[in-house]
Amino acid sequence: MVRVGIDVGGTGIQVGVLDQKNRILAEESIPTNTSIPFSEQIHQLATCIFTAVASAGVKMDRVESVGAGIPGIANMSTGVIIKCPNMGWYHVPFRGELQKYFQVPILIDNDANVAALAESVAGVSAGTSSSVFITIGTGIGSGIILNGKIWSGFHGIGSELGHVILDLDGVPCSCGNHGCLERYCSATALIRMGREAVQNCPESLILKSVSGNPDRINARTVIDAAREKDPVAVEVYDRYIQYLSQAIANVVNLIDPEIIVLGGGVSKAGDFLLDAIRKTFPKYVLYDDQPMPDIRLAVLGPEAGIIGAAMLS
Ligand SMILES: [Zn+2]
Incomplete structure (x- = not known):
């Protein structure tokens, strides 16, 4: 069959x-x-x-x-x-x-729920009983797997990590609210932060790598410049990592899963992302002296x- x-x-x-x-x-x-x-x-x-x-x-x-x-x-x-x-x-x-x-x-x-399920059965979180999958792309998607099953809430409208609100007066979101988590943690957010940063720092490698055209800045441009230790890019990337770490700590504080899996375009940054997140997120977790969930990259891809x-x- x-x-x-x-x-x-x-x-x-x-x-x-x-x-x-x-x-x-x-x-x-x-x-x-x-x-x-x-x-x-x-x-x-x-x-x-x-x-x-x-x-x-x-x-x-x-x-x-x-x-x-x-x-x-x-x-x-x-x-x-x-x-x-x-x-x-x-x-x-x-x-x-x-x-x-x-x-x-x-x-x-x-x-995002079905991607979470796929990873939990045939991917990086296989064999775990609880996992949260976070996809970091244009927006932020998330899927929660508890005891092998998708948990999307009693009414089926839950597990929308991207629209957890971080800032009452924050950046406007496509959903109509302000300050949603995905306005700070998505690839779109990283691009926005990169474009803002180069306005005052035209000498940045970010801008050089796109021949001076800020419209051509994408998430990879910023990440690659941060890897090259361009000071402006490092500052933007560090701030982005703080936001993403807070998002992950929110998940840990609320659900405490065995594993958190990161997918989507930004996860292609690989160990550069993983190492920074693993180092940073525990400081935002309430019981930060207790064992932390494993943070891994999705393996199944698109x-x-x-x-x-x-x-x-
Ligand atoms: Zn929103």
């Missing part, structure tokens, strides 16, 4: 067919097209799934479930996607529509989305 995992994203939808050992047998993708009716989008997705299953060399009756990770929230019991802004989906009957093509269980969960979605049950 095989399971299908779907990773819904703002630019494309990935589909994977996985065997019982969570190996990807085939992968297909379609570009996101929000300009056509929802039923038509689902028709294209169904066609993509049929193609993926065929290229995996299995018959449709061998598919035991279809799971989807979405950048939003869904009602798990009705299969209705409540809010998925990147796709323009509000209260759409995702399961109902897809069920017209597939008569197997269709599961839906948040994309495919965690389809792997975790296929694991939903």
Whole structure:
């Protein structure tokens, strides 16, 4: 038997067919097209799934479930996607529509939750009973795994670490509030901090590495300049590490998981990030003389989305 995992994203939808050992047998993708009716989008997705299953060399009756990770929230019991802004989906009957093509269980969960699940079954947190996955990209996503299961709260709206508020009068957030954690800990935040810093320090390596054009500064530009010990970049990076360490300490103070896994674009900084975080976060933890959770990098990469979605049950 095989399971299908779907990773819904703002630019494309990935589909994977996985065997019982969570190996990807085939992968297909379609570009996101929000300009056509929802039923038509689902028709294209169904066609993509049929193609993926065929290229995996299995018959449709061998598919035991279809799971989807979405950048939003869904009602798990009705299969209705409540809010998925990147796709323009509000209260759409995702399961109902897809069920017209597939008569197997269709599961839906948040994309950070499914990535957390994937890492906890087949990735770096495998074998642990409690883990928190934090993805550091354009925003901050997070997924909590307790006793092998996703915990997204009683109403399914929890584990949104990115929108924990750090500062009442802080930086405006896309959610409408001010001072959300992701405004300080995401790649977007690191870029903003880098651009602000070079305004007064045009001699910075950050600016030199983008030929003097601040619009071209990205998270990697800042991280690479900090690695080279450029004073401006080091200052920005150190401050960023303090914010991220506070975010991690908040998780420890609230949940105290066995392991915290970091994924997303910024995690590509590797040991440069890991060493700084491991050194810094304990000072923000209340019981800082007690054992701390292990901080590790995600190992499954972008495919965690389809792997975790296929694991939903
Ligand atoms: Zn927010």
